[in-house]
Each structure stands twice: as structure tokens, then as C-alpha cells.
Amino acid sequence: MERIVLKADLILQGRELAPMEKGLLIIENGRIQDILPQYSLADCHIADARELSFPGQTLMPGMIECHNHLCIDATLPEHLELLAWSSECQLTILALKGLKEDLISGVTTARCMGDKYYIDVIMKKLIEDGKVIGPRLLTAGIGMKGSHGAGYIGSPHCGTEEIRNTCRQNLKKGVDLLKLFVTPGVPDPDSSFVPSFLSLEEISMAVSEGARLGVPVAAHCIGGQGLKDCIDGGVKVIEHMYMATEQDVEWLAASDCIVDLTSGIFLDSSRESFLSPANAEKIRRNRPRVRENITRIIRAGLPFVLGTDAYHGYLYREVEYAVKLGSDTVTALQGVTSHAADVCGLGHRLGHLSTGMDADIIAVNGNPLEDVSCLSQVGFVMKEGSVFKQM
Numbered sequence: 001m002e003r004i005v006l007k008a009d010l011i012l013q014g015r016e017l018a019p020m021e022k023g024l025l026i027i028e029n030g031r032i033q034d035i036l037p038q039y040s041l042a043d044c045h046i047a048d049a050r051e052l053s054f055p056g057q058t059l060m061p062g063m064i065e066c067h068n069h070l071c072i073d074a075t076l077p078e079h080l081e082l083l084a085w086s087s088e089c090q091l092t093i094l095a096l097k098g099l100k101e102d103l104i105s106g107v108t109t110a111r112c113m114g115d116k117y118y119i120d121v122i123m124k125k126l127i128e129d130g131k132v133i134g135p136r137l138l139t140a141g142i143g144m145k146g147s148h149g150a151g152y153i154g155s156p157h158c159g160t161e162e163i164r165n166t167c168r169q170n171l172k173k174g175v176d177l178l179k180l181f182v183t184p185g186v187p188d189p190d191s192s193f194v195p196s197f198l199s200l201e202e203i204s205m206a207v208s209e210g211a212r213l214g215v216p217v218a219a220h221c222i223g224g225q226g227l228k229d230c231i232d233g234g235v236k237v238i239e240h241m242y243m244a245t246e247q248d249v250e251w252l253a254a255s256d257c258i259v260d261l262t263s264g265i266f267l268d269s270s271r272e273s274f275l276s277p278a279n280a281e282k283i284r285r286n287r288p289r290v291r292e293n294i295t296r297i298i299r300a301g302l303p304f305v306l307g308t309d310a311y312h313g314y315l316y317r318e319v320e321y322a323v324k325l326g327s328d329t330v331t332a333l334q335g336v337t338s339h340a341a342d343v344c345g346l347g348h349r350l351g352h353l354s355t356g357m358d359a360d361i362i363a364v365n366g367n368p369l370e371d372v373s374c375l376s377q378v379g380f381v382m383k384e385g386s387v388f389k390q391m
Contacts, residue, residue: 067307
């Protein structure tokens with residue numbers, strides 16, 4: 001692989017995204033060989049190197065989408081209902097489209113949180129083999145919900161033995177994590193009660209089966225008793241948490257769980273037109289309290305990462321929402337870079353620009369430390385030293 005030198009007005013380096021003005025990155029064999037100030041090489045030329053310059057731009061780590069689904073395209077009308085009748089072929093076409101949109105938007109790694117027909121596992125292998133263009137994937141395979149649970153993604157289960165069986169099938173397929181659907185996704189706007197569809201024993205079974213192979217468990221959970229059972233059962237990442245009460249925040253603070261925030265589901269009004277009228281109405285009515293509850297999580301200083309829940313190409317908006325709801329800019333950016341890489345178990349090779357790390361690098365117009373909205377303006381995408389977008 002050729003040697004590439006990237007020069008930019010600003011580089012966000014290291015886990016803390018420390019700014020280096022007028023810096024350069026030396027890329028070789030798909031990894032970052034060095035990070036230097038431009039003046040250090042002013043009078044010399046790096047042999048056999050291709051130089052790319054990014055005036056007025058910032059080089060930063062490729063973004064990591066922590067909550068994705070390949071068989072959902074949230075820009076399609078009534079996309080949730082489509083899951084009930086779409087064929088494997090139709091969902092595969094959606095996956096191919098979404099993967100390309102994610103990568104071109106600056107997402108170089110995506111954590112897939114349950115897909116039908118093992119589409120995520122299949123796509124991961126095709127991407128690794130160079131047959132499909134997309135981010136590197138972490139896969140969950142078939143998600144598990146209660147037999148009386150909500151939603152269309154998870155497969156219904158009743159009892160610990162059914163959970164054990166699906167966990168082992170997923171693990172045999174080589175998944176990177178196991179996914180449980182514990183609560184509904186959209187709460188009843190007329191009630192503060194949060195139903196829970198999996199028992200502590202069922203949750204603990206999934207955690208135990210995953211632990212035997214070193215595979216973590218993540219849980220779709222918006223709060224309530226389901227949250228307590230997830231914490232007690234050993235779940236590592238709690239997805240969504242739209243109904244976070246003061247009690248929920250206390251439970252989370254006393255645990256070692258990470259929260260994966262997907263605020264745009266409720267806060268991004270552009271998503272309403274792609275929902276059924278009934279779901280859109282529930283989203284609108286829930287929006288004020290969801291905003292309050294997510295603000296509670298952020299202001300409590302709980303560790304978090306960010307995901308879109310299948311709004312392919314719009315991860316930058318989640319960073320914007322985190323800042324608007326009280327996060328400092330660096331922590332919000334870490335939610336799609338260094339902190340996200342740690343949650344994915346890839347912090348040793350991804351998520352920050354440091355010597356020896358994989359060359360997953362994007363260029364954005366402007367300075368995201370001053371205005372995170374510039375993450376919407378990605379003009380360059382490199383994954384493992386290969387350029388996939390250059391404007």
C-alpha cells in the first residue's frame with residue numbers, strides 16, 4: 001500500500017481530541033505512522049509519498065455509529081412496518097444502500113444492533129473481503145425479545161432455554177455482541193410506566209452465554225424495572241433510555257453501564273414523515289419528556305456514546321443533540337470517536353488519531369471543536385488507509 005501524507009489546518013489527535021494546528025499525518029500500510037507539525041518537514045520530501053492537503057479543514061477520526069440496523073432505512077415511509085413483510089432480498093438491497101450512505105457520511109465503523117436473516121453478519125464478511133463498500137461492522141445477528149414484546153426486529157422468545165439457544169446460534173455465526181429487546185421503544189405518552197418483556201433470569205442467561213466466549217450484551221431499554229434487571233443481570237450497554245427518571249440515573253451511576261443515546265428518534269422532527277400517523281403522533285407527544293430525560297442523563301455526567309438507529313448518513317445530528325442537551329463538545333465528539341471505539345472493544349486500534357492506529361480518518365470543513373455542525377460537511381473519508389471519498 002502506498003504512503004500518504006495528509007496535511008490540514010487542524011488535526012484532532014489522541015483520545016482527548018487535542019487540537020494540533022498546521023499538522024500532518026503520515027499513513028503507511030493502512031496505519032498512522034506519525035503525526036507531526038507541518039514545519040518539521042518544510043524542507044524535506046517524504047520519499048514515494050502522495051500528499052493531500054486540506055486547507056480550512058480538520059482531520060479527525062472516522063466516526064463510529066453505535067446503534068445501526070442494516071435492514072431498516074428510516075427514510076422510507078412506515079419503515080418499521082416494512083420489516084413485517086419484506087423479503088431477505090429486499091432487506092439486503094436496503095442494507096447495501098445504507099452501508100454506502102454511512103461510509104460516505106464519515107462513518108467508518110458501525111455497531112449493528114440486530115438484523116433479520118443475519119444480514120449484518122453476511123455484510124460484515126463481504127466488506128472484509130472487499131466485495132461490498134461500507135464501514136467495518138460489529139454484528140449482533142438475531143435480536144431477542146419476549147414472546148409478548150414490541151417491535152419487528154427482535155425474534156420472540158419465551159424462557160431461558162429459548163434465549164440460550166438463540167445466543168448459541170448467534171455465537172456460532174460469529175457475532176460481536178448479543179442484543180436483547182427488554183422494553184418498548186416508544187412509551188405510552190399517557191403513562192410513566194415502562195413495561196418490561198424479559199425477566200431477570202432471561203437477561204442473565206444471555207449475559208452468561210455471551211461471557212463464555214467473551215461477547216458482551218447490549219439491551220434496548222428505555223428505563224424502569226427493565227433497566228434494573230439489565231444492570232443486575234450484567235448487561236454492559238443500555239440503548240436509548242428515553243424514560244430515564246432520577247431513580248434510573250442513580251442506578252446507572254452506581255453501575256458500570258454505558259448509555260447509547262439515540263436522541264434523534266424523538267428530537268429530529270424530519271423523521272416524523274417516515275412514520276405511520278399513529279407512531280408520529282406518539283413521538284410528538286413524547287418529545288418534551290424525552291428531551292428532559294436525556295438531558296438528565298447527560299447533565300449527571302453518565303458515560304455515553306451515540307447512534308442514529310438506522311437514520312443512515314445522519315450521525316452528525318446526534319452529536320449536535322448531545323451538545324444542545326448539555327454535553328461539552330469534546331465529550332459529544334468522543335461519543336462517536338474514542339469513547340465509541342472503547343464500547344465497541346476497538347479502542348486499541350480505532351477512534352483516535354495516534355501513532356500505530358488504523359488509518360480511519362475524515363476531513364470536515366471548519367473546526368468541530370467550535371461548531372459540531374461541521375460534521376455534516378465531510379469531504380474526505382479514509383478507512384484503513386484506503387480513500388473512499390475525496391472532494
